[in-house]
């Protein structure tokens with residue numbers, strides 16, 4: 001597939017990743033703690049199982065490319081204090097939701113959850129088991145920094161019941177690792193992945209990033225080769241979002257070393273063809289999964305879902321996020337926690353939820369959310385799922401058809417293999433908030 005450079009330039013725009021619709025910049029500060037409490041109270045009325053996300057914010061050091069809300073510490077007592085506050089927040093959430101509510105999915109992200117000592121991991125886990133009831137088939141998953149993982153830690157996590165572990169690999173080339181301030185030799189990653197298997201993890205995920213400084217097609221193909229040899233169950237291949245105005249530490253990255261749009265495109269194309277040729281299913285935008293992995297099965301059965309945690313098999317009516325900056329999606333309302341430690345802490349220590357903004361979905365929002373999910377998960381948009389004016393959307397999609405990104409069938413728009421690379425651009429046409437966000441909200445590049 002030869003892709004003209006003009007096509008890449010035309011679609012290389014700033015745009016959302018659509019882990020939610022409406023996206024966070026469209027949310028309002030008028031959605032406050034009371035509004036979030038109301039959402040939790042509404043969720044109390046049904047018995048739908050919950051997905052829970054805990055943001056464990058601390059890392060040992062900051063990677064230059066980091067786009068997460070992360071703080072650094074070397075002091076266990078700093079982590080203890082964060083856990084004290086997390087426990088306070090959980091108490092408030094449970095007071096609204098009711099005790100012993102069923103949980104089908106618990107994910108710990110960050111930050112670096114495995115910065116916690118074994119005792120802290122056990123303590124944090126108990127915070128959840130004491131307040132929630134886990135389904136028999138609950139999925140427990142954790143993000144892990146291979147540099148901090150140990151055999152003992154892996155055994156502790158398995159003993160707690162974690163079955164899925166995601167390792168931040170990013171890139172295994174020493175030159176790239178130096179340019180992004182994260183040194184982790186391939187042997188270290190290989191060793192810890194083998195140890196995870198020995199410990200009994202059934203789901204091993206690797207996270208890669210393309211678009212990093214000093215990355216070349218040759219260097220990234222070596223990273224992919226090593227990643228494939230590790231036989232992960234899933235791979236996420238994210239595009240690096242360089243937004244130093246929002247993430248000042250990204251100024252440590254030398255912009256002149258960043259790959260241009262054409263190279264970025266080639267890096268992702270390389271990953272997509274290498275993983276699919278090796279038998280992985282390409283999931284939605286940027287994930288790859290073994291054909292027998294639940295994510296690949298869900299995509300085949302058109303049950304795939306996407307939320308703040310990325311692609312998931314569980315539509316989960318309610319997602320509860322706890323910790324600094326965590327996002328909840330409860331009873332048709334989004335709510336985000338205060339992203340700064342002091343503000344989040346002051347709220348929860350005074351018995352309040354730390355809601356800083358949110359959004360209650362309108363009927364139009366729901367229809368657009370469903371349409372975007374359809375594109376992101378099923379790679380098509382049936383005409384009867386198009387919100388608003390079909391003729392107007394069709395006219396705009398005719399431009400995409402000319403460029404080979406979609407075909408317009410009798411009853412739907414279907415994304416072509418080339419169109420998969422521009423999925424975010426296709427979704428942007430459905431986003432009614434986007435025009436007002438131009439120049440205000442800062443999104444990553446779509447290519």
Ligand code: SF4
Nearest residue numbers: 059062063066070111
């Ligand atoms: S380990 Fe992850 S969360 Fe922590 S600084 Fe690095 S990229 Fe950010």
